[in-house]
Structures are given as structure tokens and as C-alpha cells.
Amino acid sequence: MDGIILAMGANYGDLDNDGFLDCYIGTGNPDLRSLLPNRMMRNIGGQRFEEATFSGGFGHIQKGHGVSFADIDNDGDQDIYIVLGGAYDGDFYQNVLFENPGHGHRWLTLRLEGVQSNRDALGARIQVRIREEGTVRDIYTTVGSGGSFGASRLQQEIGLGRADTLLFVEVTWPTTGQKQRFSNLAMDQIVHIREGDAALIPIHLNRLSLSSARTHSP
16 A cells, blocks of 8 residues: 555454455544545555455445454355444444455364463464465464454454465464464354364354344334
């Protein structure tokens, strides 16, 4: 990004599961007269950011604050929740959930549990190695809640792009520095990793229909 963006809150996540983190920025200027669209910046191959504010329908003009990326409906892609509304009573607005329609890319979700390290595994570093269209690529992430004025889930929802093989996942635990490597994993699944345990535990969750929930809400 080569310009200045007025930001009140921001967070990052993988909008299209390509393994490169995108950024959604809430432009919540407290001034009642301010009307600035919230901004979505899409990561293009780790080389640059491309504006996706209007093409993706993210340019909400209500004042944006906390932003969270999370797979709310358990379908493998990250949805986005943003807190909206100004500081004054007359500037109130309801929060908004953007349901991700999906992009056909592979994914892996990791739920880490520390034993000697903190239980939430905050600060754990993860390396995922994939083979994608004949090329080996590493994807890195660190367990944390993300940016300012908002928090994403601590489970790591990792996009694998067009991977045909998941070669390994390696976790470096924050307190001990111990490394655990797991090979021959299937993609498109949720797994639980407990510090020091040799085996992974698959987690099976039913997919939720956000459209159905919206239809039946009061």
C-alpha cells in the first residue's frame, strides 16, 4: 500500500484462502460529519495489495471499529464481522457480518492447546508446507487475536491456495521452544493439537447456514 488510510480499527485474515493475508480497515472517525467507506485490501501473491473495497461489497460508509476474521459457519473460509456506529447517540448503526461465498481453495484449521506453554498457545509459531501446482511453498502464522479494536479467533484458519499436497505442519511452542512436526495430513479439516502429544485429534463440526439463520431471525 502506497497511501495513507484513516483507520480506527483493523485486522487481517485470508479472505480467499490463498495463503496470503488480506486486511480490512474500519475508518471510524468520531466526527459526526465523517463518511468514509471501510477499506478492504486484498493481498496479491505476497507482492502487493489490491483494493477490493467496492468489488467485494465491503465499502460500508458507517463508522467501522473492531474487525474480526473467523469461520463462523464451519465451511472452511473466513467470514468477517465488523462493529459499526459512531461515538454519538445519533450515529448508531448495527454491526455487520459478511458471509464468505468461498473461492474453491484448500484449507486447514488448527486448534492448539498448550500444556507447558499457555493453554491458548498464544505466541506459538506455525509453519505449513504445501505443494501447489508443482511448487513447494511455506505458509507461516503466529497464534494471536490480530489487530486493534477487534479480535479474531485463536484457532488458526489457514488457507492453502491450490495445494495438491500438504507436506507437513510444524508447531513451535512459545514457552519451551519445542517443535512438533506432523506429516501426511489431509486438507480441508479441523484438527486439535495438544502440546507434547504425538497424535492429532480431528474435529467434526456441522456446517451452519447463515442465510437460514438470517431468514428466521426476529
